[in-house]
Amino acid sequence: MTEILIDGxxxxxxxxxxVVRNNKKIKLSEQSIKNINNSRALVDRYVDEEKVVYGITTGFGKFSDVIISKQDTKKLQKNLIISHSCGVGEHFSEEVVRGIMLLRINALSKGYSGIRLSTVNTLVEMLNKGVHPVIPEQGSLGASGDLAPLAHMVLVMFGEGKAIYEGEELPGKLAMEKAGIKTIDLTSKEGLALINGTQVMTSVGALTIYDALSLSKLADISAALTNEALNGITDAYDEKIHKARNHIGQINTGQNLLDILNDSKMTTRQGEKRVQDAYSLRCTPQVHGASKDCFSYAKEKIELEMNAATDNPLIFTEEEQVISGGNFHGQPMAITFDFLGIGIAELANISERRLERLVNPALSEGLPAFLVKKGGLNSGFMIVQYSAASLVSENKVLAHPASVDSITSSANQEDHVSMGTISARHARDILNNSRKVIAMEMLAACQAIDLRGNAGLGVGSEIAYNIIREEIPTLTEDRIMHEDIEKTERVLKSEKIISKVEEKIGRVL
Known part of the structure; x- marks a missing residue:
């Protein structure tokens, strides 16, 4: 397996x-090794000269004016990690932790941080051998970076804290021993170099945007199935409409719907059954498209941040300068993740409205109430819509922007913070809720197609229908719907539907 080269x-x-999901190994590039060694040499020189430089020979935050002696610089760095390990709450998943480690390694490899090569290699070895520090989710202000959660990562490097290794939670020292990795002693600048950055929020956000891009494809497929179940009008997806407005996401969504529905015998044209559909069908390209444009923006910003130097101070070896600044501030990402969460939430909002049209006999174009025969004796999909409504309502609370909030810290030295890690976590939670809602819509649409009579589905929607029906049979009388919803969500997460539909239509959705 070829290693991924890390060069910052x-x-x-x-x-x-x-790396994060498929456990591909990494190694540092030769240029990165050179950059790391050069910046470290300058730090060592400044320590020897006892030059006053923030974070190297001074305290942190409000203590930046406290000068630390040459003899105490090592203790300063260890105390920094121990004192900053204040995270609380549930623990991040192992894939998020792997992302945190990878992103910190990539940032350090740029050579602006003044860390020793041996210390970076310890983190590389932990990632490659699967030693995953236990990192609590809560406790970061998003400036100065993700201090508290990153401190929990570093604890394991010197044999403290806890880590997951081969599926078992162990004391940090034992996990390192079992993996055959030597623990380290931090020296000047290293503790600060390891924790002063935005890697926690960026890891959570990167996983979220990756899954959001897949979810936007599934939302198009689900909307197509609902369109067929309701004999929807395809004229609204005509490319002339979308090119007249000229938003890329909207144009692509309209084309997706037409390709997925190609050859369908269950869709209609305007005037055949009705003149136009409700917004949740007719405006699918506009709504889904806006979310896709949001996702394109978020992906661009996240990939920029993946390759950014985000600690403080930064070391510029050519100029022999150490400059204190604010690249640790998470605001660029906080706003991005708030926007991302809103974009994901809207996919669920319109999906739930389509679901309502499927189950409501006043809106469903002749389908049985709540998509079940012998209604009254059976409740069918009635409470599926309740559950979806609950999730989209929860999303609206989660979509309130965290980036507009700030609470001062460190005795008002750090008087504006980003709350970007909260933004990222909220976007992730919105994604998890939204996937469930789209699973509910897709499940209901398949049921509605069966009840209406499958006259022939589109080339893409037929694939999705068949995959769902391989796992979940048509509902003939009430059963535990939780199980059907979970099975459908697992199918969506597998991306089997996406790959098969894209293969059939001959392009990426």
Missing amino acids: QNLDLDMFIE
Whole structure:
């Protein structure tokens, strides 16, 4: 298996996923090794000269004016990690932690941080051998970076804290021993170099945008199935309409729907059954398209941040300068993740409205109430819509922007913070809710197609229908719907529907 080369410049979303989800190994490029060694040499010189430089020979935050002696610089760095390990709450998943480690390695490889090569290699070895520090989700202000959660990552590097290794939660020292990795002692600048950055929020956000891009494809497929179940009008998807407005996401969504529905015998043209459909069908390209444009923006910003130097101070070896600044501030990502969460939430919002049209006999164009025979004795999909409504309502709370909030810290030295990690976590939670809603719509659409009578589905929607029906039979009387919803969600997460539909239509959705 070829290793992914880490150079601080070229990490992209697909490479990130290969390492984080598929356990591909990494190694540092020769240029990165050179950059790391050069910046470290300057730090060592400044320590020897006892030059006053923030974070190297001074305290942190409000203590930046406290000078630390040469003899105490090592203790300063260890105390930094121990004191900053204040995370609380549930623990991040192992894939998020792998992303955090990868992104921190990539940032350090740029050579602006002044860390020793041996320390970076320890983190590389932990990632490659699967030692995953236990990192609590809560406790970051998103400036100065993700201090508290990143501190929990570093604890394991010197044998403290806890880690998951081969599926077992162990004391950090034992996990390192079992993996055959030597623990380290931090020296000057290293603790700060390891925790002063935006890698936690960026890891969560990178996984979320990757899954959001897949979800937007599934939303198009689900909308197509609902269109057929309701004998929807395809004229609204005509490319002339969308090119007249000229938003890329809208144009692509209209084309997706036409390709998925190609050859369908269940769709209609305007005037055949009615003149126009409700917004949740007719405006699918406009709504889904807006979310896709949001996702394109978010992906661009996330990939920029993946390759950014985000700690403080930064070391510029050619100029022999150490400059204090604010690249740790998460605001560029906080706003991005708030926007991302809103874009994902809207996919679920319109999906739930289509689901309502399927189950409501006043809106469903002749389908049985709540998509079940012997209604009254059976409730059918009635409470499926309730559950979807609950999730989209929860999403509206989660979509409130965290980036507009700030609470001062460190005795007002750090008087504006981003809350970007909260933004990223909320976007992730919105994604998980939204996938469930789209699973509910797709399941209901398949049921509605069966009840109306499958006269022949489109080339793409037929694939989705058949895959769902391989797992979940038509509902003939009430059963535990939770199980059907979970099975459908697992199918969506597998991306089997996406790959088969794209193969059939001959292009990427």
